[in-house]
Amino acid sequence: MQDPWYIDNAHILLRLLLSMLLGGLVGLERERSNHAAGLRTHILVCMGSTLIIMLSIYGFAEFVNEANIRIDPARLASAVITGIGFLGAGTILFTGKSITGLTTAASVWVVAAVGLSVGAGFYFASITATVLILLTLVVFNKIEQRYIRSSKLHLITIYAISSPRLLDDISALLDREGITVKKLIVNERATVPYGELQPPTTTLEITLHALSKYNVNSLHLASHIRELAGVSMVSLD
Template sequence: MIWITIEHILRVLIAGLAGAIIGYERSSRQKEAGIRTHFIVAVGSSLMMIISKYGFTDMGNWSNVSLDPSRVASQIVSGVGFLGAGTIFMNKQKVKGLTTAAGIWATAGVGMGIGAGMYTLGIGVTLLIVVVQFAMHRHRKPLVATRVPHRLTVRIVNHKQAIPSILDALDQHQIHVFSLHSEIEKSLPDAKESVPSYLLLQASIQLNTTIKPKDLVPLLQSLPDVQMVKIDE
């Protein structure tokens, strides 16, 4: 019995490793779902496949019970579809995230295969997915994970002048901006009286090796109309 349990745990671990490999490629391109997401999807799918296949063996001799070993496993395919749909979004009239969503769905299949004991098939499909995602990508880059992006928040006034100044400062220091978002903040949270409207500028940035977060904060705070600078990972 203990050896059977060890084998099941081994299947889950192998599935998680396969999912992490697929997620590594997505993470290296700064996609929405990375190593952790693909790892959990693969592990969960493998676990549910094992439960579906072996979890009800103690009821096999019950004369009034009819078992379908594929019933639990069949729900994984549709269930993971909802998870993948969360990575799809529209950006400038273009659909983004389809490949990542399909990768999550395929990762669930890999986890199911390994959970069922089909090691060669699951590992082979993992390598196939990674090779195709890398080889067919529009911008081919080395398969090396990039540094974790930082979240930059800046509170500014007179945004017509401040935003170009901030973007110029980032560009001069070769700091890549992945995304940019702004919203009006009518009053500061700790303000006792009415104050002018502020603009919260939020950006996802990639720092280079020559500048650190502690160096970027005073740099941006020295710009005109900048009231607050905060950097989080």
């Protein structure tokens, strides 16, 4: 019977390479989607988890037969799952209109679990989990965008010279585009052209939190707003 507390160098290398491959596959999808935690982050998390669980299982094998020492291979694994939450929290951003990065944080956490599975020798479970993770990130994302997520929140900032019909024109344009304004902030500022003896010009900073169809063309919308009389700048997130 094979000693459960012993692992040879070939299997150590195999597990590290497999964790590198599986973590890299998930990281590649995040990298292509331009997320904060990408290819290298997921590889390092997965490999680090694999190394830690192998250390937990096999690194203290010489103390197994000691009378006053109790070996718990799961102790370091639980520390990894807890500790990886701090790394995942770093990928979550609050932009003022929404929270982003939750999926990437979850992918980092689950890649750590894949690494632990590889390190413990659960090859089928780790490979199957990686396939399911990629299915969730790629296929389900497309399904969610097309069939489930029907609207998207935009933060629109407009700088324009004040005019009586400016807000009415913006409202009419957004109505034609099928966009609903959820919040409106208007800041009025008086500016004097440098070196000119002219009366101050009143400019407006208009901030809109607007709900649109998920497939709205942002460039098309920004171009139409920019064409309105008096508008000097448009920012669309």
